[in-house]
Amino acid sequence: xxxxxxxxxxxxxxxxxxxxxxxxxxxxxxxxxxxxxxxxxxxxxxxxxxxxxxxxxxxxxxxxxxxxxxxxxxxxxxxxxxxxxxxxxxxxxxxxxxxxxxxxxxxxxxx
Amino acid sequence: xxxxxxxxxxxxxxxxxxxxxxxxxxxxxxxxxxxxxxxxxxxxxxxxxxxxxxxxxxxxxxxxxxxxxxxxxxxxxxxxxxxxxxxxxxxxxxxxxxxxxxxxxxxxxxx
DNA sequence: CAGCATCCAAAACGATACTG
DNA sequence: CAGTATCGTTTTGGATGCTG
Numbered sequence: 001x002x003x004x005x006x007x008x009x010x011x012x013x014x015x016x017x018x019x020x021x022x023x024x025x026x027x028x029x030x031x032x033x034x035x036x037x038x039x040x041x042x043x044x045x046x047x048x049x050x051x052x053x054x055x056x057x058x059x060x061x062x063x064x065x066x067x068x069x070x071x072x073x074x075x076x077x078x079x080x081x082x083x084x085x086x087x088x089x090x091x092x093x094x095x096x097x098x099x100x101x102x103x104x105x106x107x108x109x110x111x
Numbered sequence: 112x113x114x115x116x117x118x119x120x121x122x123x124x125x126x127x128x129x130x131x132x133x134x135x136x137x138x139x140x141x142x143x144x145x146x147x148x149x150x151x152x153x154x155x156x157x158x159x160x161x162x163x164x165x166x167x168x169x170x171x172x173x174x175x176x177x178x179x180x181x182x183x184x185x186x187x188x189x190x191x192x193x194x195x196x197x198x199x200x201x202x203x204x205x206x207x208x209x210x211x212x213x214x215x216x217x218x219x220x221x222x
Numbered sequence: 223c224a225g226c227a228t229c230c231a232a233a234a235c236g237a238t239a240c241t242g
Numbered sequence: 243c244a245g246t247a248t249c250g251t252t253t254t255g256g257a258t259g260c261t262g
Contacts (some may be wrong), residue, residue: 003258017144017147017218017223018214018215018216018217018218018219018222019143019144019147019211019214019215019218020140020144020218021218021221021222022214022217022218023140024215025123028234028235029131029134030235032130032134033128033130033131036128036130037152044243044244045243045244045245046243046244055235055236056235056236056237056238057244057245058235058236058237058245058246058247059234059235059236059247060245061244061246062234062235065203077244081243082242082243082244082245083242083243083244083245084243084244085243085244092221095217095220095221096217098213098216098217099210099213099214099217100130102209102210102213103129103130103133103210103246104129104130104248105129106129106133106207106209106210107128107129107130107131107132107133108129108208109119109206110132110136110203110206111129111132116236132260139254139255141255151257155223155224156223156224156225157223157224165256166255167228167255167257168225169225169227169255169256169257170255170256171225172224172225172255173254173255174228188224190233191223192223193223193224193262194223194224194262195223195224196223196224196225197241222230
């Protein structure tokens, strides 16, 4: 409590509280849903778009870039024609599984 | 995957996926921080405002009302002068502790 | 103390159209 | 396929001032 937030040279928030860190790294509601999908395995852009109902390409791209920047997902491009892009989780990202699993439990219990 | 979202008679989203349920119930970033505080025990409005740095009275009220509506927190008013209001967690709210705890672990490990 | 009301700025998001 | 670009709407939330 009483955590401090300061800005670094990139004008990005440097958050001291652990919970804020997680929220900052995940970023948005969409990211949770992306994670939910990627825990099941590697997915392509269009697969994510289909699985996460209601997400626009823009929102999906934004969320994926955010997660990539925070070292949660890896973007792999295969130079085929047409291009194939796959998204997978880093170890840091895999480690979020416990949180998402707990959320699933809670949702199943109280939803 | 492929969860459906429909609207009920109150035009509120009825979400089928467990994770979406949790996100819907919690509602916002502020709610996570409110929960963080309330797991430590009952808190008053002003205590929450002081503990959660950067939150405006409006944002705090909004988040508390939201959590109240979803049966996560209880608002108790003591008719003293001046008024005293305490916020505490319901059992449903207490049950979110595992999630927040996992978030703390992750934040401590990777932050 | 514990808010509510108002106003306004910024950010998030949806729809749509287009590209390498 | 995997996006980007643009536009407009919605949501969010900060600032401020007021009240029982």
